[in-house]
Amino acid sequence: MSDSINRSDSYVELRNINKHFKDFHATKDANISIKKGKLVALLGPSGSGKTTILRMIAGLEQPDSGEILIDGKVVNNVPGSERGIGFVFQSYALFRYQTVYENIAFGLRVKKVPEKEIKKRVSELLTLISCEGLENRYPSQLSGGQRQRVAFARALAPNPQILLLDEPFAAIDAKVRLELRTWLKEMITKIGITSIFVTHDQDEAIEVADEIIVTNQGRVEQSGTPQELYSRPKTEFVAKFLGNSTVVQNFERFKYFEKQDEDVTAILRPEFVSIYKKDENVQFVRSVEEATVEDIIFRGSNMEIKVKLHGNLISALRSINDPIIEVGEKVNVFIYRLFVISRDKVELIHNLSLKQETVVI
Numbered sequence: 001m002s003d004s005i006n007r008s009d010s011y012v013e014l015r016n017i018n019k020h021f022k023d024f025h026a027t028k029d030a031n032i033s034i035k036k037g038k039l040v041a042l043l044g045p046s047g048s049g050k051t052t053i054l055r056m057i058a059g060l061e062q063p064d065s066g067e068i069l070i071d072g073k074v075v076n077n078v079p080g081s082e083r084g085i086g087f088v089f090q091s092y093a094l095f096r097y098q099t100v101y102e103n104i105a106f107g108l109r110v111k112k113v114p115e116k117e118i119k120k121r122v123s124e125l126l127t128l129i130s131c132e133g134l135e136n137r138y139p140s141q142l143s144g145g146q147r148q149r150v151a152f153a154r155a156l157a158p159n160p161q162i163l164l165l166d167e168p169f170a171a172i173d174a175k176v177r178l179e180l181r182t183w184l185k186e187m188i189t190k191i192g193i194t195s196i197f198v199t200h201d202q203d204e205a206i207e208v209a210d211e212i213i214v215t216n217q218g219r220v221e222q223s224g225t226p227q228e229l230y231s232r233p234k235t236e237f238v239a240k241f242l243g244n245s246t247v248v249q250n251f252e253r254f255k256y257f258e259k260q261d262e263d264v265t266a267i268l269r270p271e272f273v274s275i276y277k278k279d280e281n282v283q284f285v286r287s288v289e290e291a292t293v294e295d296i297i298f299r300g301s302n303m304e305i306k307v308k309l310h311g312n313l314i315s316a317l318r319s320i321n322d323p324i325i326e327v328g329e330k331v332n333v334f335i336y337r338l339f340v341i342s343r344d345k346v347e348l349i350h351n352l353s354l355k356q357e358t359v360v361i
């Protein structure tokens with residue numbers, strides 16, 4: 001095996017990786033490039049191959065073809081234990097019959113680090129994860145959030161160059177999960193370690209990651225910053241998967257949208273739509289359409305209003321401070337823009353009246 005020269009500035013790189021489990025093609029020609037110090041999310045539905053990718057990077061699974069590079073070196077034949085990787089597993093990975101101290105010390109003992117140094121490092125890590133004083137507890141005596149932080153400290157103990165986290169918050173309840181997200185981002189930024197975490201929760205990926213890699217059926221669909229993926233999806237899958245997207249039929253019946261040449265699918269997001277009461281002032285008064293409210297969902301900080309328009313159920317958000325709208329009420333709907341998809345190309349098209357009214361003004 002020859003080392004290849006790293007021409008790009010990637011720190012972790014997958015080149016044309018394929019992986020089968022018997023006849024099942026779990027990873028299909030995956031190309032991934034991650035820069036040093038970045039926090040990257042692997043986001044995709046269940047079974048899309050996220051864990052498989054992580055396990056191949058960690059050396060727990062061998063690809064059938066393609067190359068894995070770390071810091072410019074091909075590591076396909078380097079054992080996992082020599083790749084400088086820390087791994088936080090999908091299911092709880094703490095040893096139940098060992099104390100917090102022993103759990104964190106685990107990787108250091110494997111490396112035969114002297115006891116004095118172990119003590120110092122464990123103590124440092126306990127401070128880092130705000131779990132001082134818990135070293136003699138067993139995992140069953142910790143909260144879910146504390147357990148995950150200990151799992152994080154254990155992965156960090158041997159000073160890895162790369163940290164892999166497989167759905168680190170999956171087993172945690174909603175509120176603690178939110179706190180841990182922020183905590184993890186702060187920790188990783190502070191330590192500056194290149195990290196890849198797996199999630200199937202898009203909010204988590206969007207909030208936490210510098211960059212997102214979207215997986216679908218073993219393929220990498222798209223990668224980029226959260227903003228890029230959210231506002232410029234390149235494939236139908238990404239456009240539908242991100243945001244609270246709904247597919248709309250016969251959108252050419254919507255007022256003020258340019259006709260498309262062929263049969264296309266359109267995708268709407270709530271933020272592309274505004275809904276007004278009939279007596280509310282509307283800027284684009286000529287371009288609104290009347291619809292009836294089918295459903296209203298209280299979302300805490302705002303209300304989701306669902307209306308039927310040309311056979312489509314579409315959503316918009318309204319502030320709780322706006323005049324109240326009720327189910328069955330006739331309302332005005334204005335659609336600012338939508339994604340249209342033809343031959344798996346995604347294009348954002350705008351309501352024509354946005355241009356026209358600017359001219360009038």
Ligand SMILES: Nc1ncnc2c1ncn2[C@@H]1O[C@H](COP(=O)(O)OP(=O)(O)OP(=O)(O)O)[C@@H](O)[C@H]1O
Pocket residue numbers: 021022024026044045046047048049050051052053200
């Ligand atoms: N050891 C294995 N043997 C056979 N099939 C496997 C094996 N590991 C994974 N698979 C299959 O490969 C596909 C991808 O699995 P993987 O665990 O990577 O998905 P995932 O994206 O992590 O899903 P989840 O979000 O549910 O954890 C799945 O269909 C899974 O059943």
Ligand SMILES: [Mg+2]
Pocket residue numbers: 050051052090166198
């Ligand atoms: Mg998984």
